[in-house]
Amino acid sequence: xxxxxxxxxxxxxxxxxxxxxxxxxxxxxxxxxxxxxxxxxxxxxxxxxxxxxxxxxxxxxxxxxxxxxxxxxxxxxxxxxxxxxxxxxxxxxxxxxxxxxxxxxxxxxxxxxxxxxxxxxxxxxxxxxxxxxxxxxxxxxxxxxxxxxxxxxxxxxxxxxxxxxxxxxxxxxxxxxxxxxxxxxxxxxxxxxxxxxxxxxxxxxxxxxxxxxxxxxxxxxxxxxxxxxxxxxxxxxxxxxxxxxxxxxxxxxxxxxxxxxxxxxxxxxxxxxxxxxxxxxxxxxxxxxxxxxxxxxxxxxxxxxxxxxxxxxxxxxxx
Numbered sequence: 001x002x003x004x005x006x007x008x009x010x011x012x013x014x015x016x017x018x019x020x021x022x023x024x025x026x027x028x029x030x031x032x033x034x035x036x037x038x039x040x041x042x043x044x045x046x047x048x049x050x051x052x053x054x055x056x057x058x059x060x061x062x063x064x065x066x067x068x069x070x071x072x073x074x075x076x077x078x079x080x081x082x083x084x085x086x087x088x089x090x091x092x093x094x095x096x097x098x099x100x101x102x103x104x105x106x107x108x109x110x111x112x113x114x115x116x117x118x119x120x121x122x123x124x125x126x127x128x129x130x131x132x133x134x135x136x137x138x139x140x141x142x143x144x145x146x147x148x149x150x151x152x153x154x155x156x157x158x159x160x161x162x163x164x165x166x167x168x169x170x171x172x173x174x175x176x177x178x179x180x181x182x183x184x185x186x187x188x189x190x191x192x193x194x195x196x197x198x199x200x201x202x203x204x205x206x207x208x209x210x211x212x213x214x215x216x217x218x219x220x221x222x223x224x225x226x227x228x229x230x231x232x233x234x235x236x237x238x239x240x241x242x243x244x245x246x247x248x249x250x251x252x253x254x255x256x257x258x259x260x261x262x263x264x265x266x267x268x269x270x271x272x273x274x275x276x277x278x279x280x281x282x283x284x285x286x287x288x289x290x291x292x293x294x295x296x297x298x299x300x301x302x303x304x305x306x307x308x309x310x311x312x313x314x315x316x317x318x319x
Contacts, residue, residue, distance in 0.1 A: 028085040029056040035091035042090040048225035080108040106245040113235035119228035129224040134180035139168040141182040
């Protein structure tokens with residue numbers, strides 16, 4: 001267990017506040033670990049994925065005796081100590097050669113895990129392609145080809161995990177010049193002969209060239225790494241933990257606006273409630289034509305006198 005103590009200075013206080021829950025999440029960082037036995041291919045693949053994840057990535061070079069699917073407590077310890085949401089663990093054995101395990105955490109507890117095997121015959125590292133590389137911290141474009149990513153649970157988990165892994169920072173707008181590379185995942189349809197097809201990961205560099213028009217001509221060039229994955233073991237998330245992880249805070253929920261409606265034509269109509277108005281105190285525009293003149297006041301007095309006299313005569317006759 002990691003002991004939580006009271007911060008002694010402002011720097012420690014800021015570090016603890018950075019780990020607290022936020023309404024808008026920070027970029028999810030990843031921790032890369034190696035097992036007691038790893039192959040050169042697995043280490044090379046992990047290094048290439050680490051370079052794509054920079055700068056939100058931490059890599060340990062020391063070997064660790066960890067078996068994620070048997071006991072995930074060491075992974076939770078490393079996640080809590082280094083404040084990382086993802087863990088990538090490389091291992092190699094005769095039963096599971098060139099193995100790469102990706103674990104996702106919630107509140108520094110293991111949410112789900114995915115064990116992937118790397119195909120040795122098709123693997124090409126990042127240094128194999130003699131092309132320019134994108135800048136550090138650039139958000140990639142993610143593309144998934146194949147209906148299998150929406151139909152089979154294990155492939156849905158793969159898509160969800162890698163979308164979350166390369167999600168990056170939440171922004172309101174994107175500069176076109178910042179779209180420098182694309183990560184494409186493709187998989188064939190599942191058949192009886194091949195119920196679990198391989199997932200092909202290809203990374204392409206995006207180039208914009210002059211086209212003589214307003215829009216540039218876009219070309220892609222493979223820059224590596226080239227990896228073919230095969231899904232092995234899967235640790236599915238717990239329903240209660242997944243429900244808690246997907247829960248949105250009330251501050252981010254959309255609030256309905258009162259007295260605002262939309263008619264059948266799509267026009268927005270608002271209703272305003274006002275209090276009683278006293279028109280005698282209302283200031284109106286003063287016009288010269290509405291002002292009283294002396295002749296109007298004299299005529300009004302004469303009419304009042306005539307009405308009084310007639311009323312008196314009528315009363316006398318009645319008496």
